[in-house]
Amino acid sequence: MAANGDRVPPAVVATAAGHGHRDTRGPADRHSPWVGIDAQVDPVRWARLLRRAHELALEKGVRPSILRELVVRSWRRAAGARLDPDAVAPRVLDREATQRALVGHPVAHLLPMIQTMLTEATEDARNFAVLSDARGVLLWSYGDPKALSIATAPGFLPGHLCSEEAVGTNAVGTALELDHPVQIFSAEHFNRRLHGWTCAAAPIHDPESHRVLGVLDISGDFRTGHPHSLSLVSAVARVVEGELAREAALRNERLKAAYLEHMTRGIKGRSALVNGAGRVLASSPRGWLGPQVEVPADRGRVVLATGVEAFAEPLGEGARILWQAGSRRRPPRRPRIQIEALGRRHAGISLDGGPDELTPRHSDIVVLLALNRAGLNGRELGALLYGADPPPVTVRAEMSRLRRFLGPALGHGPYRLAAELRADFAEVQRLLERGDVRGALRRYRGPLLPDSRVPAIAEARSRLHAELRSCVLGGGDAAVLYEWTCSSAGRDDREAHRRLLELLDAGDARRELIGRRLEVLGVRG
Numbered sequence: 001m002a003a004n005g006d007r008v009p010p011a012v013v014a015t016a017a018g019h020g021h022r023d024t025r026g027p028a029d030r031h032s033p034w035v036g037i038d039a040q041v042d043p044v045r046w047a048r049l050l051r052r053a054h055e056l057a058l059e060k061g062v063r064p065s066i067l068r069e070l071v072v073r074s075w076r077r078a079a080g081a082r083l084d085p086d087a088v089a090p091r092v093l094d095r096e097a098t099q100r101a102l103v104g105h106p107v108a109h110l111l112p113m114i115q116t117m118l119t120e121a122t123e124d125a126r127n128f129a130v131l132s133d134a135r136g137v138l139l140w141s142y143g144d145p146k147a148l149s150i151a152t153a154p155g156f157l158p159g160h161l162c163s164e165e166a167v168g169t170n171a172v173g174t175a176l177e178l179d180h181p182v183q184i185f186s187a188e189h190f191n192r193r194l195h196g197w198t199c200a201a202a203p204i205h206d207p208e209s210h211r212v213l214g215v216l217d218i219s220g221d222f223r224t225g226h227p228h229s230l231s232l233v234s235a236v237a238r239v240v241e242g243e244l245a246r247e248a249a250l251r252n253e254r255l256k257a258a259y260l261e262h263m264t265r266g267i268k269g270r271s272a273l274v275n276g277a278g279r280v281l282a283s284s285p286r287g288w289l290g291p292q293v294e295v296p297a298d299r300g301r302v303v304l305a306t307g308v309e310a311f312a313e314p315l316g317e318g319a320r321i322l323w324q325a326g327s328r329r330r331p332p333r334r335p336r337i338q339i340e341a342l343g344r345r346h347a348g349i350s351l352d353g354g355p356d357e358l359t360p361r362h363s364d365i366v367v368l369l370a371l372n373r374a375g376l377n378g379r380e381l382g383a384l385l386y387g388a389d390p391p392p393v394t395v396r397a398e399m400s401r402l403r404r405f406l407g408p409a410l411g412h413g414p415y416r417l418a419a420e421l422r423a424d425f426a427e428v429q430r431l432l433e434r435g436d437v438r439g440a441l442r443r444y445r446g447p448l449l450p451d452s453r454v455p456a457i458a459e460a461r462s463r464l465h466a467e468l469r470s471c472v473l474g475g476g477d478a479a480v481l482y483e484w485t486c487s488s489a490g491r492d493d494r495e496a497h498r499r500l501l502e503l504l505d506a507g508d509a510r511r512e513l514i515g516r517r518l519e520v521l522g523v524r525g
Helices: 043-060 069-080 095-103 108-124 145-149 171-178 228-264 360-371 378-386 392-409 424-433 437-443 455-475 478-486 494-503 510-524
Strands: 128-133 138-143 182-185 197-205 212-221 271-274 280-284 300-303 309-316 319-324 336-340 348-351 354-357 420-423
Touching: 043 182, 069 171, 095 138, 108 128, 108 138, 108 212, 108 228, 108 378, 128 171, 138 145, 145 212, 171 182, 171 197, 171 212, 182 228, 197 228, 212 228, 228 271, 228 280, 228 309, 228 319, 228 392, 336 360, 336 424, 348 392, 360 378, 360 392, 360 420, 360 424, 360 455, 378 392, 420 424, 424 437, 424 455, 437 455, 437 478, 455 478, 455 494, 478 494, 478 510, 494 510
Parallel strands: 336 420
Antiparallel strands: 128 138, 128 212, 182 197, 197 212, 271 280, 271 319, 300 309, 309 319, 336 348, 348 354
């Protein structure tokens, strides 16, 4: 492999790298081709040979025979991409974007479990672990601080892209490229900045779609390199996949229960439940749609890849109910939710006409979901509710209790209100945006959940109150100002009373009333 990026002629083989060593066979000659170091081989001497092989390949364009075939092919890909073997891994996400990407990653909620399984390896052997997304962007790191410090120079830190296309042969990028667990030892790395490392990585797959979700990697000093690190990281990846499969099974059972509930509402004709991975979980009649379909992105009338024309209705958690066009009855309407949260300690909620009052915590959750119509995953919702990083089970328990009341109107993946939604605070906002200040004022019953201490709700409460007050005071309408000063929201507003006094005619009987109120407010002030 020439340093200028030309491909190595396949027939060129050099054995110079093996001179002076009693055994020039690499670990792959004796064991698995995916392992980079043999337990019986001196890692220092083996690293020295690999560095010489790297030098020969890049500077003289030859292929040392001690290299594993997968490494040779990876180096060829790197040379074909004209990568700089001394470059730092590029940063593609800043700190905030990296955190958002991590929060939304399907494996994020399992990181505490991953840390527990890797604690011994990272603390005793002074290794560190990283998790990437499906592109090879690192999102998370964990381990010994001294070990983590070596990741700075090559840029193997959260926010940096570590695919083969970016930095050449490395465990994260090569595991993604080959979709297989792999260990890369010392100068098997294409990038010279990684020659002091040994890395083992394993892809993590979605249990249903089988697509790669990311890669888990454990890295450290090459002197402590051992084939067992590949076994360890592979085992942890399989445990993670098993947990994802267990969660998927529970999710599918919830979806089937929701689908059956829809069936009892009178869906006629052919229908099917399709989850986010495109699996047909249930259908009526059985088998009419096949076991797998491409999930439509939109709701309403769609044409599937099979040519079947159908209606699609979101069910939450990425799932859809599909029913074939031409059914005898149109699809059931979505649930309707009305939320009343202005001037109330607890939100009142009406689901398809049945009024009820929520607990304080469920009031917070429903209002947060109404403010975030696109939905919130468990970590995001937990951070908004508790201001920290609560155990996932805390949020799941609250949502489980809320689901008993909302049923299919509470969507999953992310959590959202899967219903036709009307909320008094949203209606006030819409009326203000239309310029109907009087209509907004009459709909406004007071601050949004005044007792809630959730920062996001407090912010929305202050913003809505300030916008309404600004429109009332700035409109110059005496009738609207009078309504404001008579409301619970504006009865103590001295500026509004002064402005109203300026607008009222000299003979208006209300001037005396407003004057007296101002005197009282002045005393209070």
